[in-house]
Each structure stands twice: as C-alpha cells, then as structure tokens.
Amino acid sequence: MTANTSRSVQRGELVELEVGEDVRESSRFNEDIAPTRLEERTWSRWNVAALWVGLSICVPTYTLGGILTAYFGLSVSEALVTILIANIVILVPLTLNAFPGTKYGIPFPVVLRSSFGIRGSNVPCLIRALVGCGWFGIQTMFGGLAIHLLLSAVFPPWRALEGVGEVIGFFLFGAMNLYVVIRGAESIKWLETLSAPLLLAVAVGLMVWAMPHVSMTELLSQPPSRPEGAPVYGYFFAGLTAMVGFWATLSLNIPDFSRFAKSQKDQIVGQIIGLPLTMFFFASLGVVMTAASASLVGETIADPVNLIGRIDNPFWVVIAMVLIIIATISTNTAGNIVSPTNDFQNIAPKLINQTRGTLMTGLVGVLLMGYDLLQKAGVIVSDVTLESLYSNWLLGYSSLLGPIAGIMVVDYFLIKHQQLDVASLYKDGAAYLAYNPAGFIAFFIPVLLTVFSLVTGTWTWFYDYGWFTGSALGAVIYYVASLRLTKPVSQDDDVTDKVGT
Numbered sequence: 001m002t003a004n005t006s007r008s009v010q011r012g013e014l015v016e017l018e019v020g021e022d023v024r025e026s027s028r029f030n031e032d033i034a035p036t037r038l039e040e041r042t043w044s045r046w047n048v049a050a051l052w053v054g055l056s057i058c059v060p061t062y063t064l065g066g067i068l069t070a071y072f073g074l075s076v077s078e079a080l081v082t083i084l085i086a087n088i089v090i091l092v093p094l095t096l097n098a099f100p101g102t103k104y105g106i107p108f109p110v111v112l113r114s115s116f117g118i119r120g121s122n123v124p125c126l127i128r129a130l131v132g133c134g135w136f137g138i139q140t141m142f143g144g145l146a147i148h149l150l151l152s153a154v155f156p157p158w159r160a161l162e163g164v165g166e167v168i169g170f171f172l173f174g175a176m177n178l179y180v181v182i183r184g185a186e187s188i189k190w191l192e193t194l195s196a197p198l199l200l201a202v203a204v205g206l207m208v209w210a211m212p213h214v215s216m217t218e219l220l221s222q223p224p225s226r227p228e229g230a231p232v233y234g235y236f237f238a239g240l241t242a243m244v245g246f247w248a249t250l251s252l253n254i255p256d257f258s259r260f261a262k263s264q265k266d267q268i269v270g271q272i273i274g275l276p277l278t279m280f281f282f283a284s285l286g287v288v289m290t291a292a293s294a295s296l297v298g299e300t301i302a303d304p305v306n307l308i309g310r311i312d313n314p315f316w317v318v319i320a321m322v323l324i325i326i327a328t329i330s331t332n333t334a335g336n337i338v339s340p341t342n343d344f345q346n347i348a349p350k351l352i353n354q355t356r357g358t359l360m361t362g363l364v365g366v367l368l369m370g371y372d373l374l375q376k377a378g379v380i381v382s383d384v385t386l387e388s389l390y391s392n393w394l395l396g397y398s399s400l401l402g403p404i405a406g407i408m409v410v411d412y413f414l415i416k417h418q419q420l421d422v423a424s425l426y427k428d429g430a431a432y433l434a435y436n437p438a439g440f441i442a443f444f445i446p447v448l449l450t451v452f453s454l455v456t457g458t459w460t461w462f463y464d465y466g467w468f469t470g471s472a473l474g475a476v477i478y479y480v481a482s483l484r485l486t487k488p489v490s491q492d493d494d495v496t497d498k499v500g501t
Contacts, residue, residue: 006423008104011038013264015104017422028118029426030349032357033342036105036259040185043260047189048270050196051257054330055250056278057199059142059304062286064243066302072239073226076219076287082236083283086243087276093251093405093471094275098267100412101255104422108253108339109346112404113425113432115411115478116443120435122347124252124404124443129343131249131401133361136336137369140177142305143328144170149309150321163376170373174362177329181337181358185260188334195330200278202323207285213292238464245467247275248401252408253339337361402467403446403474407439410475415482438485442478446470 006020017023017035043051068079100111108128112121147169152159161168180187226235261267286304293301297310308320341357352360366373374380412418424430450470453463462469 006426008422013103014038014041015422017105020423023423023426026427027348027350028113028428030345030353032354033107033110033345033349034426035110035422041102041105041260041262043189043257043266043270044262045266045270045273047193048257048261048267049274050193051189051334052271052274053196053199053278054192054327055335056275056331057203057282057327058139058331059324059328060138060246061279061282062289062304063302064246064283065287066290068239068243069225072242073224073230073235074232074239075224076222078224078232078236079239080280080284080287082239083243084276084280086240087247087279089240090244090247090251091271091275093409094247094254094271095268096409096413097251097405098254098258098261098271099264099418100420101258102261102264102267103418104420105259106255106420106422106425107259107342108255109342110425111255111408111412114416114420115407115436116439117433117436118425118428120433120439123440125343125346127400128249128252128404129340129361130364132336132340132343133364134368135249136174136177136332136340136361136365137372139328139332139336140170140174140365141166141369141372143173143177143325143332144168145305146321146324146328147173149305150318150325152309153314153317153321163378166376167373170369171366173325173328174365177332177337178358178362180329180333181341182355184354188338189260192330192334195326198323199327199330202327203282203285206289210285210289210292210296213295214288216288219287219291234464241465241467245401248405248467249339250335251405252401253342256338256342257334336365340364400447400450400466400470402470403443405467406471406473406475407442407478410479411439411482414479433486436486438478438481441481442474445477446473449473 004021006017006023008015008017010016016038019029019034023029064083065076065079068074068082069076072079074082097111100106100114101108109121109125112124115121116124144166148158148161148165151165151169158165180191224232224235226232258267261270286302289304289307290300290302293299293307297307301307301310305321305324308324309317311317311320337358340361341354344357344360345352345354371380412420421431424432428434446469449459450463450466453459453461
C-alpha cells in the first residue's frame, strides 16, 4: 500500500476513502463529488428532519389537495389520506437508497455507477437532472412572483410593471438560490435548519387565521368530482402514484444529502420525523386556505402567493412574502439544484465543478421556463397554466423514475450486499463496467411498456400506477439480469480496511 493508492477504511458503521493519486488523477473524480470525509458528516437526525420540513413547505405542496380533487376525482378527505399514505410509502425507497450515501459518503451519480456503469450512469443522471431543472424553473417562478408582490407592497409604482416585474423577480430569485448552492452543503444545512421552525410556525399561524372562515364538516363532506357510484380504488391508486411521484426524484438522489449524515439511524429517524406529517399538514393547510379564501378576500384562490398578495395591509404582505421567499429557497436549493449540479458534474468531473454545474442547472431551468417567461412579459399570449401541467408531470415522470429506484435498491442490498469498492467507482476500467447491461435492460423495459400503454391505450393500469409497476418490474428484471450477465459482488470482494472508531 503506497500513498499513490487509495484505500477504504471502516470506522464504526461508516466507511471513509483515503484518496490516493490513482483516484485523484482519474477523469471520473473531482473534489465536489468525492466521498465525504468523516469530519464532514455532521448532519444529525434533526438536520435531516429540518431538510424535509424545508423541502415540504412550498407552493406545490400547498396545491396537492386541489390537484387530487380536481384532476383525480377524489374527495377532500380521500385526497388528504392519499397524501399521507403516499409519503409513508415513499419513505421506503428514500431510506433504503440513502444507505450507500451514508455508509460510503458518496453522492447519487457515484452510487449509480455501480448499477448502470461508470459511463452509463450519465443516462439516468441526466433524466433526473432534467426533471430537477424543470422543477427549479417552476419553483423560481413562484419565488419571482413573491418578490414582485414584495416590491409592489414596499414600492407601489413597481406594481405597474405587472408581468415584467414577475420576470425580473424570477431572475433575482433564481440568482439567490444558485448562490446558496455554490456556497456548499453547510450553507444548505444551516438554511434548512434555521428556516424549518420558522416555516412550521408560519404554517400553524395561517391555519389559525383560516379556520374561523371555513366549516370543516362541510369541507370534508363535499362529494368527489368522479362519476357518481364509480369505485374509489382506481382514482385512489392513480392519485397515490402521482403523490409518490412528487418525491420520486428525491428517492433517487437522497445520497446527495445522506452522505453528510452522522449515521444510518440519523438519516432514517430524520426522514421519518420530517417528511410524512409535514407534507400532510401543509397539504391540509392548502385545502383549508383555498376553502377560506372566498371569505377572506372575496374569491376562491388556490395559489397562496396570490392569496396573501390580496391582503389589504402592506406590512403583512411584506412579512408574508419574505417568509414565502425563504420557504421557496429552502425547497428549491435542496430539492431542485443540488442533484442536477452533481449530475452535470458526473459527465466530465474534471471540466465541470460544483459552481459550473450549478450555473448549468440555472441555465437549463431558465430555458425550460422560457415560454412562461415570454408569456408573462407579454411577448406571447396563451391560456396554458403551470398548475394544469402538475398532474401530467407528476404521473409521467414518476413512471420514468420508478425503475431507477427499484434498480438502486436491488443493486446495493441484493447484488452488492452493501459492499462497494469505492475507489473503483471513481476510475475507468477498474472493478465496474463502463456500461452495465443489466441496468439498462431493467430500466428500458418498464419505460417502453409505459410508453406502449400511453400510446395505445392498452394496459392503462401500467401507466396509471407507473411508479409502482415501474419500480417493481425494474427491480425484478435487474436482479435476474445481474445474476445472468454480471458477476455479483460478494462479501469477499470488499476491500475495506476495518479499524476502530
């Protein structure tokens, strides 16, 4: 063993890579996607829980109840139960896929190199990155509107800019988000930790404000929009698939954050504390606030930014918009920028570092929202709204990402037996293939079946329940294909040196 050769050292339940020149000089390595050192793994269960509070309290979560009632034919009570169950379900892939990140300190793209190959990992990475960039654009649009309303309350002549003011707000808000991510993981950690209690307090305050203006009995007894007498299970499972799809992206790239966790217990307990109840509460708040909006401002408004903007009190508008901006930054930075940033780096780590990857994420997000920005600026006229696209996005992309989640779980736990040769994950031509055929077979078969179902109208259940069918089928195919096409890694292949903590 020389200083030129990397080695993995196990310290308790965690493994740390001592990087040698063989890895440091590899074209697949840079310092930003390197395994975290032990001293960098500082996130406790409360930091992980705060991450999920910051992720969950956002405008799209607020609108989920309305989406399920309007587009999926569920009643209010059915919609809220669906949201709660969906977030309990998604905890399973979230916690399981966080394991390799926590143990080895490696981010999502590097974890994928095990199942898709050193170079092949770029395919699922770029699929994930595109979705992240799209959501970055959507969230930034909400943040830009909040900035526009804030400036309008402080400086009334600004209101005359209308859509142009929102476009300016979009770019201001986007720049704030990108700055946080460029500053690094510690900036995100402290942003989420400091904002979480504040956001929860504001959510409780809004609920207290709205409750006197709505009858919960009448709200929960409203009939569903589906045909009378139609069985609920089909609508429920379609809605459940869409709600699971809401965090389908994070169930893949959770290693981007779990690589900073102190232990497996911290990442598991933190996610259980932070995700299901926060999502359920804030979605419930959205339902209650929308129902109360007619009494509060004279018309029904499903968007919290516009609802609060109707308050006839500049002071409270300013306070509320500042809090919405904080909430949206805490969601956008962690949920929609970190993963694309790492995914873009995975293409060419020596050329793309964290700063360049972050700027690429911002650029793609702006391009994806170009149509909406031109619409707001008055350059083009269209009746298409972002809200009307949510249900299609949630259902569609969950169908594509489901197989990747299943593949990752099976690869780490059943094929690799929780043992990875970390140094080889950063080198071409080492222990891992450039392109792993098992991963691509297991990914493309469910995707092709989903497209076939969507185009022909045959097996509609396969598309309607896309995340569940895709993840299950991808997992099974990957297991069989791996046993037949590749050599499974056994306990004897582990190259980790075990030392005391």
